[in-house]
Amino acid sequence: xxxxxxxxxxxxxxxxxxxxxxxxxxxxxxxxxxxxxxxxxxxxxxxxxxxxxxxxxxxxxxxxxxxxxxxxxxxxxxxxxxxxxxxxxxxxxxxxxxxxxxxxxxxxxxxxxxxxxxxxxxxxxxxxxxxxxxxxxxxxxxxxxxxxxxxxxxxxxxxxxxxxxxxxxxxxxxxxxxxxxxxxxxxxxxxxxxxxxxxxxxxxxxxxxxxxxxxxxxxxxxxxxxxxxxxx
Amino acid sequence: xxxxxxxxxxxxxxxxxxxxxxxxxxxxxxxxxxxxxxxxxxxxxxxxxxxxxxxxxxxxxxxxxxxxxxxxxxxxxxxxxxxxxxxxxxxxxxxxxxxxxxxxxxxxxxxxxxxxxxxxxxxxxxxxxxxxxxxxxxxxxxxxxxxxxxxxxxxxxxxxxxxxxxxxxxxxxxxxxxxxxxxxxxxxxxxxxxxxxxxxxxxxxxxxxxxxxxxxxxxxxxxxxxxxxxxxxxxxxxxxxxxxxxxxxxxxxxxxxxxxxxxxxxxxxxxxxxxxxxxxxxxxxxxxxxxxxxxxxxxxxxxxxxxxxxxxxxxxxxxxxxxxxxxxxxxxxxxxxxxxxxxxxxxxxxxxxxxxxxxxxxxxxxxxxxxxxxxxxxxxxxxxxxxxxxxxxxxxxxxxxxxxxxxxxxxxxxxxxxxxxxxxxxxxxxxxxxxxxxxxxxxxxxxxxxxxxxxxxxxxxxxxxxxxxxxxxxxxxxxxxxxxxxxxxxxxxxxxxxxxxxxxxxxxxxxxxxxxxxxxxxxxxxxxxxxxxxxxxxxxxxxxxx
Numbered sequence: 001x002x003x004x005x006x007x008x009x010x011x012x013x014x015x016x017x018x019x020x021x022x023x024x025x026x027x028x029x030x031x032x033x034x035x036x037x038x039x040x041x042x043x044x045x046x047x048x049x050x051x052x053x054x055x056x057x058x059x060x061x062x063x064x065x066x067x068x069x070x071x072x073x074x075x076x077x078x079x080x081x082x083x084x085x086x087x088x089x090x091x092x093x094x095x096x097x098x099x100x101x102x103x104x105x106x107x108x109x110x111x112x113x114x115x116x117x118x119x120x121x122x123x124x125x126x127x128x129x130x131x132x133x134x135x136x137x138x139x140x141x142x143x144x145x146x147x148x149x150x151x152x153x154x155x156x157x158x159x160x161x162x163x164x165x166x167x168x169x170x171x172x173x174x175x176x177x178x179x180x181x182x183x184x185x186x187x188x189x190x191x192x193x194x195x196x197x198x199x200x201x202x203x204x205x206x207x208x209x210x211x212x213x214x215x216x217x218x219x220x221x222x223x224x225x226x227x228x229x230x231x232x
Numbered sequence: 233x234x235x236x237x238x239x240x241x242x243x244x245x246x247x248x249x250x251x252x253x254x255x256x257x258x259x260x261x262x263x264x265x266x267x268x269x270x271x272x273x274x275x276x277x278x279x280x281x282x283x284x285x286x287x288x289x290x291x292x293x294x295x296x297x298x299x300x301x302x303x304x305x306x307x308x309x310x311x312x313x314x315x316x317x318x319x320x321x322x323x324x325x326x327x328x329x330x331x332x333x334x335x336x337x338x339x340x341x342x343x344x345x346x347x348x349x350x351x352x353x354x355x356x357x358x359x360x361x362x363x364x365x366x367x368x369x370x371x372x373x374x375x376x377x378x379x380x381x382x383x384x385x386x387x388x389x390x391x392x393x394x395x396x397x398x399x400x401x402x403x404x405x406x407x408x409x410x411x412x413x414x415x416x417x418x419x420x421x422x423x424x425x426x427x428x429x430x431x432x433x434x435x436x437x438x439x440x441x442x443x444x445x446x447x448x449x450x451x452x453x454x455x456x457x458x459x460x461x462x463x464x465x466x467x468x469x470x471x472x473x474x475x476x477x478x479x480x481x482x483x484x485x486x487x488x489x490x491x492x493x494x495x496x497x498x499x500x501x502x503x504x505x506x507x508x509x510x511x512x513x514x515x516x517x518x519x520x521x522x523x524x525x526x527x528x529x530x531x532x533x534x535x536x537x538x539x540x541x542x543x544x545x546x547x548x549x550x551x552x553x554x555x556x557x558x559x560x561x562x563x564x565x566x567x568x569x570x571x572x573x574x575x576x577x578x579x580x581x582x583x584x585x586x587x588x589x590x591x592x593x594x595x596x597x598x599x600x601x602x603x604x605x606x607x608x609x610x611x612x613x614x615x616x617x618x619x620x621x622x623x624x625x626x627x628x629x630x631x632x633x634x635x636x637x638x639x640x641x642x643x644x645x646x647x648x649x650x651x652x653x654x655x656x657x658x659x660x661x662x663x664x665x666x667x668x669x670x671x672x673x674x675x676x677x678x679x680x681x682x683x684x685x686x687x688x689x690x691x692x693x694x695x696x697x698x699x700x701x702x703x704x705x706x707x708x709x710x711x712x713x714x715x716x717x718x719x720x721x722x723x724x725x726x727x728x729x730x731x732x733x734x735x736x737x738x739x740x741x742x743x744x745x746x747x748x749x750x751x752x753x754x755x756x757x758x759x760x761x762x763x764x765x766x767x768x769x770x771x772x773x774x775x776x777x778x
Contacts, residue, residue, distance in 0.1 A: 093629050118506075119554040157629045160612040161604065162595065165563060192502045192564060193592040196766075197759030198679070199600035203686035204760075212689065220689040221696040230749045 007034060011042045015052055015066050022055055022065030095141060096154050101163055103127070103135050104188040126167065126185040129155060155186050165189050202229045233261060233314055236684040241317040243691045248320060249288055252277065256285040257312055260295065265311035267300060286310060292349035293395075293480060319483055321687065321761050326486050330391070337382040340364065342391075342481060350395050350478035353383060387436055390485045390520075394436070395478040488524055491769055495585045498592075499559075499566055506547065507555055511566065513540050514580050525776040528581045533574025564588050583773045590676050590770035593763060597679060598647060605630055606638045610647065610670065618651060618667040639668060647675055673774055680767045687760050694753040701746050708743055711735055 014031045015023055023031075029039050043066065046052045054064045104127055111125035133151045136142065158164040167185045198204040202225040203212075212218045220226065238261050246254040259275050260266065266274075272282055289295035294316045300306030323346050331339035340360045345351055357379045364374040386392045492515045500508035517540055518529035538552055547555075556578055559567040565584045571577035591614065599607035608628050613619060619627070625635045642648040653665040698705065714731050735743075 090629075090631050090634075097629075112504075117551055117554055118504075118558055122558055153627075153629065156627065157608065160608045160615070160628060162607075162611055190501055191592075192498050193589060193596060194501070195600060196593045196596045196763045197756075197761070198593075198683055198686060198763040199597055200759050201686055201690065201756045203682075203689050204597065205601050209682065209685075212685075214692055220693040223689075223693065226693055230752055231745075 007032075007038065008042050008045065010034075011039065012046060012051065015046075016068055018065075018067060020067060020071045022067035024063060024065055028066070092142070093154070093157075096136065097157060097161075099136060099139060099141065100132055100151070100154055101158055101188065103132060104158075104164055104186055108188040122187075125187045127187065129184045129186065132186065152184065155184075158186075162191065163188060202226050234681055234684075236681050236688065237314045237318070238262060240321075240684045240688040240691075241314055243688055244317055244320045245294075247691070247695075249285075252281055253285045253288050256282060257289060257294065257317065260289075260310060260312040261314060261317075265301070265309040267307040267309045269307065271310070292316075318684075318764075321757065322483075322486075322765070324758060325490070325761065326481065326483075329486060329489060330386075334382055334385060337364065337379055338386060341379070341383055341386060345392070345479065345481050350480050352475065352478055353380075356479070357383060387479075390436060391482055392479050393482040395480050484524055487765070487769070488519075490765055491582070491586070494589060494766060495566065495580070495582075498564075498585070498589060502564060503558070503562065506545065507559055509542065509545055510537065510552070510555055510559070511580060513537060513542070514567070514578065516540075518580070525773070527583045528568065528579040531570040531577035531579050534576040534578065535574050537578070538575075586766075586770045586773050587672070589766055591672060593766055594647075594672070594675055594679060598642070602638065602641065605634070606642060609635065609638055610642065613648060613668055613670045614672070618669045620665060620667055624668060643668075646678060673771070676767050676770055680764065680771065683760055683764045683767070687757055687764070690753050690757050690760070694750055697746060697749055697753070701742065704739060704742060704746070707739075708735060 010032050011028060011034070014028050017023075025039060025043065028043075029036060032039070034042075043052070047054065050069055052066050053069050054066055056064055104125075107127055108125040111121045114121060114124065129148055129152050132155065133146070133148045136146065136151060155164060155166075159166055164186050167187075168182050169185060170182055202223065203209060206212070206223075206225055208218050212220065212223070214220065238258060241261060242254050242258045245257045255275055255277065256271065259271065263274070268282070268286075271286075272279060275282070277285070286295060289312065290297065295310050295312045297308045297310045300309050326346065327339055327343050330342040334341075337360065340363055341356060344356055344359055344363075357376055361374040361376055361379050364379070365372075368374065383392070492512075496508050496512050496515070499511045514529065514532055514537060517532055517536065522529045534553060534556060537556075538549055541547070541552075553576070556567065556576065560569050560578070565581055565588070568579050568581050568584075569576060570579050595607055595611055595614075598610045605628070609624060609630070612624065612628050616623075616627070621636065621639065624639065625632050628635060630638070639648065643650065647670070649669055649671060651667045651669050652659065653667060654660075655663045655665070711731060711734055715728065718727060718731065
C-alpha cells in the first residue's frame, strides 16, 4: 500500500467494506465524496496494482461492481450455480431436471412392483430432498457443488411440469435432511388426463386459428394443415 | 348464444334436418322468442313450409312454445336454445353408452328415440323389434316382451323420461299452428312457466301396455299385395293403452354417466385400478341419492363401501381403509373425508374433480400448442396466482429471453393476463408492478368457444370434401345399384366383373381416400366433443355454485 495517497486509501476502505457483494462506482463516489474523475483515476490505479477487480453483475449486464481482488463474488452477483460467466446454463438445468425425474420415477416403479399394501407402496415411492441431493452428488454430473436448495429449485420445476408431487411432513430436528423441523418429500406421478380431444385436430394447434373464416383466404375448405393431416 | 355456437347449430340442423329447418332454426336463435307472423315476415318462407319446420323443431325438443309476453291472449311465441341443438353432436356417444350398458336392444331403442324425437312406447317397441328381427337368422324373431323389458330398464335408471305436456294454446287459434303431433293429448291447464320433464310427477312411470307379438320381417316382393294391406290395416287399428304418452331421451342422466366415467378414468390414470374401482362403487351407490348439480355425493361410510364392492375384488377391510386414506390425501381431491362414524364417512367431490379435469385439459392444450416449457410457465402461474416477470424466470428456470418470449405469446393468445399494481397514484409505468396471472374460468370459456369453432370447421371440411367428389360418389352409387339389380336377377360372373371394371383403379383409390378422410373427420368431431363435454360440465358447475 506504499505509494498511495489518502484518497486511494479511502476508496480502498469503501470497497473493502462492501465485502463480497461489491460496490458500484456511483456508490463509491457518494461514500467518499470525491469527484467522478478522481474516483475513476483511483479505480484504474488500484486495478493495475491488482488490489481490486471488477465483476459484471448477472442482473444488469452493463453494471460493474468492484470488490477486493481475492474475494469470491457473492451468489446474487454471479447468479449462483446456474450461471457460468453470465450465461444461464439451460442445458445443465435440463440434464439435472431429467436425472432427478428418472430417479423419482424409478423409485415409484420399484414401489409399485413390490406389490405390498398400498400405504407401504406409496411411502416407499417417496424420496426426501436430501436423498435426491445425495444421488445427484454421487452421479457427478455437476462441476459446481450443488446445495440442497439448488436441488429443491430443480425439483420445483419438475412440480411445475406436472411430473412430481410434493408433500411436507414434520420431522424431528436432527434427522438427516430436515430444515426447520420439516422435510420435503417428492414422488413421481402419472398424468391425470391423456392429451385432450381438441389437440388431436389440426384446428387445436393452428397458428392462424383466429383468422380462419368460411369463404375467406384461410378457411376450412382450403386449409393446408387439414389436407396434410387427412393424408397422414 | 355466441356467433360460433350459432354457426355450429346451423351446420348441425342443416345436416340432420335440411335447409329449411336450418333457416328457421338459426333465425330463431339469433332473434330470440318470436311469434309466427314475425318469423314469417322476417324469413320470407311460405307459411306451409314454416309450419312444417317448426313442427320438426318442436318434435325434437329444440323449439319450445309458450303464450306470448303480452299475456295469455297474445299469439304463442317460439324460442330455441343452443344447448339442445348442440346435443345432436353427442348422439353417437349416447348410442354407444346405451349399447355398452343394455346391449343391442338398448342401443336400438335409444337410436330410434333420438331419430324421432318423441315416440310412444308401443311404437318404439314395435319398430325396434322389427329391426332386430331383420338382423336375425331366418325363422327367428324378436319377442315384444324382451324389448319392453329393455325399455322398462332404461326408464327405471332414468335414461328415458316422459315428455312434458305442452302448455295450452291461446284462444286465438288462427295465429297459432297446430300443437305438436301427439295423438290425443288432453289439454292441461295454462301455466306461465314452461314445465320441464322432471316437474311432471309421473315422468318415470312406465305405462301399462298390452303388447303381445313378435317382430315382423320386411315382406319380400313375392307376397300378395292385398294380403299385406289387410295385415297392415289390422296392425294400425290395435291400441295398446298408452296413447298420448310420449317418451324422450333424458340427456342429463347420460351426462351424469359421462361425468362419472371421466372421474373414474382420471383416478385410474393417476392412481391405480383398485382405487378407480372403489370410486366407481361409491359413485354407483350415490347415483339416485345425489342431485345432478350437487357439489359432492352424500357421505358413504366405509362399511357400506366395503359391502358394496364387486365380489371379484376381495380386498381386506384394512387395505380398503388404506386405499381410502390415499384417495383422500391425493392432491387432486377426488375423495374427501366427511366424518368418522361408521368407520369413516367419505364423499366424492364432484365440483373439485371437474375443476381439476378442466385444469388438466387447459394445461394439455397449452402443452400441445406452445411446448412443454410454456406449459411449465402456465402451470407455475396457475399454482402461484400472481408473479412478476423476474419471478417467473427464476421459478421456471428458463433463460430470461426465452421466458419473455413465451410469456408474450401466451399473453397474445389471451391464455395469460396482465395485472397492474401501481405503487404511486399516477400509473407511471416505471413505478407499477406488472403481474402475470391465469384465470381458470374465463380461459375455460374461451377454450369452449374455440372447440365449437373447431367442430364447425371439421363439419365444413367434411361437406367440402363430399362436394368435391360428388361426381365420383354418384358414379359409384350408380354402379352399386346396377350390381345389386344384376345379382338379384341372377347374372353371370362375367357381366358382374364387366360392371365392376367401370370404376377405374385410380378412381377406386380416390374413393378409398375419400372414405378415409370422412371417417377421420367424423372421429375428430367426436374427440373434440369429449373436450366440449368436460369444459361445459366445469363451466356449468361453477355457475350453479356461484
